Amino acid sequence: MRLFNTLTRQLEEFAPSRDNTVRMYTCGLTVYARGHIGNFRTFVCMDVLRRALKYVGGWHMHHVVNFTDVDDKTIAGAQQEGVSLREYTDRYIAAFHEDAAILGLEPVEDMPRATDPANLEAMGNMIKALDERGHTYVSEGSVYFKISTMPDYGKLARLHHEGMQAGARVDADEYAKDDARDFVLWKATKPGEPTWDVGVGPGRPGWHIECSAMALRLLGEAPIDIHAGGVDLIFPHHENEIAQSECATGRQFSRFWVHAEHLLVDDKKMSKSLGNVYSPKDIVDHGxxxxxxxxxxxxxxxxxxxxxxxxxxxxxxxxxxxxxxxxxxxxxxxxxxxxxxxxxxxxxxxxxxxxxxxxxxxxxxxxxxxxxxxxxxxxxxxxxxxxxxxxxxxxxxxxxxxxxxxxxxxRRAEDETPPVPVEEIEQLVEARKDARRRRDFGEADRIRKDLEARGILLEDGPQGTRWKRA
RNA sequence: GGCGCCGUCGCCAAGUGGUAAGGCAGAGGUCUGCAAAACCUCCAUCCCCGGUUCAAAUCCGGGCGGCGCCUCCA
Structure with missing residues (x-):
């Protein structure tokens, strides 16, 4: 099986590195809102990749898809509604499962959430490992990753530091950093925000650390086989995951990086201001x-x-x-x-x-x-x-x-619940059969049109009449 | 300013050196009580200009057009 690897920008022959089991991690949803069809484009693509590896490649899967259930947006959302972070994110996780099911996503082996204790602990351990190897510094209580300690930083995104100056919007982070490109591993506690103590000072996870920690905790020793997500994650998220994981373990993090391109709506990026953000459920509501x-x-x-x-x-x-x-x-x-x-x-x-x-x-x-x-x-x-x-x-x-x-x-699952009860359809098909036998085509056509108006199509064939949903 | 992607029939979309897959829509026909479904036939030389080659949609150069990343984002 050939796969395009973002790391090398080339098609490469893929096979799992051990046990005939593909160890794959897909970056999932940040659960501050219901997932939209753009998110699900990525998830469907990775679902097909997963299925192809299983049913065409013939391998077993250990596939992890995470929920990011703590970040600025989830915290702000929970506060705004006066509910706990857990309660707030639970809702959107439930919505995800609903949408995933109606889109036919095959259940994966693990769906961890960042704030589960075992995951937070794994993050703490990874940060400690990074600290021991001299890749971190603390500023105003937050722990940062020091980019200058990693010579091949940028190998995934292939961004050159020189070019980044001119037009790039420099990160106006509220935390102080030595270098604009350094990123936070662990954010210091702020008043009113959830906080955990995992041995690196009270605070909460930086965005990137959770995926590195959960991937390695659940999939085992680096390198994992495939790490996947949307193209927008290449930088900074995946680049930073590589930095953390490889500096902490001294090993390659993931052999393959697979990225799904974006979905546009009417040639534009989805955005709330344009009113073109749809969830799978909205598709149903549009008929x-x-x-x-x-x-x-x-x-x-x-x-x-x-x-x-x-x-x-x-x-x-x-x-x-x-x-x-x-x-x-x-x-x-x-x-x-x-x-x-x-x-x-x-x-x-x-x-x-x-x-x-x-x-x-x-x-x-x-x-x-x-x-x-x-x-x-x-x-x-x-x-x-x-x-x-x-x-x-x-x-x-x-x-x-x-x-x-x-x-x-x-499609078949959808067909099991037609807009008209199956019994009634069959009854009407019988009645129409009688009418046709009597050559009462007026009545026969009336029944067919009536059903059509209610979303059921009738087709006459040599074997009799078949019905289907419109 | 830096890095990168894309431009194939009315619409969607494969193909990336050997003479244009597939789907939707459309036209004509067969079948059918009528429909529907199905089948048959028809329906493009690949954004433009140069170049390389026996041969290019496919490679190279230059345009034009669209998009992405460099910042939270699938």
């Missing part, structure tokens, strides 16, 4: 299905910016329908032997799909392999060259496709 959003996210490469539009979502909806219509059609094929021509096509499609996904997660090419198969098999069905035995093989292959893409199963 769309979340499966269409997942499909849309899959339809372009994870390292390219993706422009979200409502019409793009509608197109995704139609494309996905073509796949599910095809699978429905496979249900009613006559029994018989497997056809060699079909078997050959199925094998070719599997190969094309796996090779696309194994090539730096080329989901768009993977989808094309699926549609190629759909077209060919549809034609073969019309020619009566597909048996139920073939159908089983094809269905199995689609199960494989979807183990990685996770979009068809999502």
């Amino acid at each position: 769309h299905r979340v499966s269409a959003l997942r499909y849309l996210l899959l339809s372009s490469h994870y390292r390219k910016q993706l422009n979200f539009t409502w019409s793009g979502l509608a197109q995704a909806e139609e494309s996905l329908t073509r796949l599910t219509d095809f699978l429905a059609r496979l249900q009613s094929l006559p029994p018989g032997e497997a056809h060699p021509a079909v078997v050959e096509r199925v094998d070719a499609a599997r190969q094309a799909f796996d090779s696309a996904l194994g090539d730096d997660l080329n989901t768009a090419a993977g989808l094309a392999a699926m549609f190629d198969l759909v077209r060919v098999i549809n034609g073969a069905i019309d020619a009566r060259d597909v048996s139920s035995t073939d159908a089983t093989a094809i269905t199995d292959l689609f199960t494989h496709f979807d183990s990685v893409l996770g979009v068809i199963s999502l």
Whole structure:
């Protein structure tokens, strides 16, 4: 499996370093607000990476996705609402789980939160290790990482210090630093803020330390295999994680760094002032299905910016329908032997799909392999060259496709709760069948239009009438 | 000011040296009580200008256009 490594800016052959288990860490959500579709673009991409490693690469996963549940925004939010930090962040963690479920994210092995005692302790230990090795200094009660003690600082982001002066907005931190580029490991306690004592003075974690500490605590000895997140995290977050982890352990932190590009909305970055920040739930409130959003996210490469539009979502909806219509059609094929021509096509499609996904997660090419198969098999069905035995093989292959893409199963789950009760639909389909038998097409069409208005489509075929959600 | 990415059919989107995948939309046809679905046919020479090469959307140079990072951010 080939993956683009931000560290080298090249495609590299990936395999886990030990035990056939991929040790992967994805930077998760800061839980001061409900996650938006931009956040979820990253999470869906990493979910597909995770699934591809499992179901195409054949490896086991130990995948950690964290919650940042303490920072300026969470503290401010909790204070504003007069609730505890824990209570405040619990809400958004619950919302995340809700949205993750409707988007079909596969549960990961660990979802730690920064303020859990074991994690805070791990942070304290890492800071102590850094201190022993001479990488820290204390200023006004806060502990800082001293960049000048790390010669290869900047290797991930590849930022050159000279160029940073001219137009860069210099960090107007409220804490004093020796060098503008130094970053805080542990922030001194301020009145009214939550505080912990983990052996480096009372205070709270700096942003970067939590990921380093949790990744190594949960995934074991450095280097881990993959560290992932959105592109905006490359600097400073991931760069600083590398600095802390490598200076504390003396070893490489992560072998691969994988970054998902941003999602734009109507060609603009999402922002509250533009009113274009949507959560997965907003997609539903706009009358769309979340499966269409997942499909849309899959339809372009994870390292390219993706422009979200409502019409793009509608197109995704139609494309996905073509796949599910095809699978429905496979249900009613006559029994018989497997056809060699079909078997050959199925094998070719599997190969094309796996090779696309194994090539730096080329989901768009993977989808094309699926549609190629759909077209060919549809034609073969019309020619009566597909048996139920073939159908089983094809269905199995689609199960494989979807183990990685996770979009068809999502759509099916949605279909289980149609806008009209299934019993009523079936009753009306029966009534319409009678009407058609009587050649009372007026009544038959009336029933169909009535159901259509309520979100149910009827299709007459040789095997009878099939219904589906609009 | 520094670093980097992108520009392929009306829309979305693969392809990165060998003569343009796939999806949506559209046109015509087959099938159907009518629809829908399905199938068949049609629908691009790759932002512009130079260069390298037998051969370039793919490599190099220069433009034009869009975007990102350098600051909290997926």
